[in-house]
Amino acid sequence: MPQPVLIAGGGPVGLIVALVLGRAGIDVELFDKGDIVHSQPRAATIHPATLDILDDLGIYALIEPQGVICPIVNYYDGKLLLASFDHALIKDATRHPWVLQCEQDKLSRTVFQMTKSLPNVVCHTASKVVDCAQSAGGVEITVDTGDGRQQRHRGAYLVGADGAGSTVRRVADIAFEGFTYPERFMIAGTTYDFAQDGYAYRNYIADPDEWYNLFKISWNGPPGVFRLVTPVFPHEPYEGPEALEMAQRKLQRFAPRRETYEIVVYDSYVVSQRVAATFRNGRILLAGDSAHLNSPIGAMGMNSGIHDAVSLADSMIRTLTGQEDDGALDRYVRQRRHVATHHVQTATIANKQAMEQKDPAARQRYRNDMRHRAGDNNLARQFLMRTSLIESLRDAARIA
Numbered sequence: 225m226p227q228p229v230l231i232a233g234g235g236p237v238g239l240i241v242a243l244v245l246g247r248a249g250i251d252v253e254l255f256d257k258g259d260i261v262h263s264q265p266r267a268a269t270i271h272p273a274t275l276d277i278l279d280d281l282g283i284y285a286l287i288e289p290q291g292v293i294c295p296i297v298n299y300y301d302g303k304l305l306l307a308s309f310d311h312a313l314i315k316d317a318t319r320h321p322w323v324l325q326c327e328q329d330k331l332s333r334t335v336f337q338m339t340k341s342l343p344n345v346v347c348h349t350a351s352k353v354v355d356c357a358q359s360a361g362g363v364e365i366t367v368d369t370g371d372g373r374q375q376r377h378r379g380a381y382l383v384g385a386d387g388a389g390s391t392v393r394r395v396a397d398i399a400f401e402g403f404t405y406p407e408r409f410m411i412a413g414t415t416y417d418f419a420q421d422g423y424a425y426r427n428y429i430a431d432p433d434e435w436y437n438l439f440k441i442s443w444n445g446p447p448g449v450f451r452l453v454t455p456v457f458p459h460e461p462y463e464g465p466e467a468l469e470m471a472q473r474k475l476q477r478f479a480p481r482r483e484t485y486e487i488v489v490y491d492s493y494v495v496s497q498r499v500a501a502t503f504r505n506g507r508i509l510l511a512g513d514s515a516h517l518n519s520p521i522g523a524m525g526m527n528s529g530i531h532d533a534v535s536l537a538d539s540m541i542r543t544l545t546g547q548e549d550d551g552a553l554d555r556y557v558r559q560r561r562h563v564a565t566h567h568v569q570t571a572t573i574a575n576k577q578a579m580e581q582k583d584p585a586a587r588q589r590y591r592n593d594m595r596h597r598a599g600d601n602n603l604a605r606q607f608l609m610r611t612s613l614i615e616s617l618r619d620a621a622r623i624a
C-alpha cells in the first residue's frame with residue numbers, strides 16, 4: 225500500500241497542498257497544532273494570479289461572496305494622491321482583473337471544508353509535529369497531541385507548511401537567511417468608513433514618519449471595516465490596553481476627527497524578510513511561510529505561498545504517479561525559490577523603503593515615478609502585472 229504524504233501545518237498553504245494531492249487520489253495526512261479555523265487578522269488581499277488558481281480549484285466561487293472586490297489600488301504621499309491603478313488594464317492576462325479582499329481565515333475555513341470531505345485525506349487538529357526523520361524509504365514524524373502522548377506517523381514525503389517558526393525547517397537543518405525589522409506592524413480595524421473621505425478599498429500611503437496601508441475588508445459581513453496597517457516602533461506598546469490607546473492615536477494622526485474611532489480588530493506582528501537556504505532536504509519539502517517570509521506591504525506572502533502549494537502538489541503528483549522522477553521536486557525548488565528571492569523579497573523590501581523614505585530627493589523620485597507610471601497605460605499595465613504576481617508565475621514557468 226502506498227505511503228501517504230504527510231503535511232505539517234493547516235494554514236492556507238498546507239490545506240491547498242492537501243486538497244490538490246487528495247483530489248489526485250494520493251493519500252494525505254495533515255497535522256495542525258491548533259484547530260485550523262481560528263481567526264487572526266493577517267492576510268486579506270488575494271491577487272488576480274491567485275484568484276485564477278483558486279478558480280481552477282473551485283474555491284473562488286465560494287470565497288467571492290465572503291470578500292470585497294477591489295479593482296482599484298491607490299498610492300499616496302501623505303495626503304497627496306499620486307497614482308490610481310485599475311486592474312482592468314490586465315484583463316487580457318487574468319480572468320479576475322481585480323483583487324479580492326477576503327481574510328485568510330475565511331479562505332482556510334472554506335478549503336478545510338473541501339479538504340476534509342475527501343475520503344483519502346485525514347486532518348488531525350491539536351496535533352503538533354515536534355520531530356521528523358527520513359530514510360531512503362520514507363519519512364517519520366513525531367506528533368504531540370497535547371494529552372501527554374506522542375504518536376509516530378510514516379509517509380512518503382513530508383511537507384513543512386508550518387509557518388514562520390517552522391519546526392520542520394529547524395529539524396531538517398535548513399537555514400532561514402535574512403533579517404527582522406526592529407519595528408512591529410500593527411493592524412487596527414475600524415468601523416469608520418474611509419471611503420467617504422475619498423479612499424479606495426486599497427491604499428498605500430508613504431509618510432517619512434509613519435507610513436500607512438489602508439484596506440477594506442468584509443469582516444463579519446457588510447458594511448465591513450477598514451484596516452489600517454502602520455509601524456509600531458520599539459519604544460511604543462504593542463499589546464494590552466496601552467496598545468489600543470496607541471492604535472487610537474495612530475488612527476487620529478492618520479485622519480484626525482473629533483469622535484473616537486471604534487476599533488474592532490487589533491493585533492501586531494514581528495516582520496521579517498527571510499528565505500530558506502533550500503526548500504528541499506531529501507523527502508522533506510518546505511512551502512509558504514516556512515520557506516519564505518516578507519513584510520505584508522504588497523500582500524505577497526500568502527499569495528506566493530498558495531503558488532508554492534499548487535506547484536509543489538503538481539510536482540509531487542508527477543513524482544508519485546511515475547510521470548517523472550523526483551527531479552520534479554528539484555524543479556519546484558528552483559522555480560519557487562527564484563520567485564521568493566527575485567520577485568517577492570525584492571518587491572516587498574522596495575515597497576517598505578518607498579513607504580518610509582525620508583530623503584527628500586528620493587521621495588520626489590518616487591512621486592515622479594508613480595505619476596509617470598499611472599499616466600502611461602503600458603507602464604501601468606507592467607506595474608500591475610508585477611504587483612498582481614502574474615509576472616512571477618510566468619517567470620517561474622520559464623525555469624526548467
Ligand SMILES: Cc1cc2nc3c(=O)[nH]c(=O)nc-3n(C[C@H](O)[C@H](O)[C@H](O)COP(=O)(O)OP(=O)(O)OC[C@H]3O[C@@H](n4cnc5c(N)ncnc54)[C@H](O)[C@@H]3O)c2cc1C
Pocket residue numbers: 232233234235236237238255256257258260265266267268269270328351352353354385386387388389390391392409411493511512513514520522523524525526527528529
Ligand atoms: C499583518 C499581516 C498581513 C498580511 N497580509 C497579507 C496579504 O494581504 N496577502 C498575503 O498574501 N499575505 C499576507 N500576509 C502573510 C500571510 O499571512 C502568510 O504568508 C500566510 O499566512 C502563510 O500561510 P502558511 O499556510 O504558509 O502559514 P500559516 O498561515 O502561518 O499557517 C501555518 C499553520 O501551521 C500550524 N503549525 C505551526 N507549527 C506547527 C507544528 N509544529 N505542527 C503542526 N502545525 C503547526 C499553525 O497552527 C498554522 O495553522 C500577512 C501577514 C501579516 C502578519
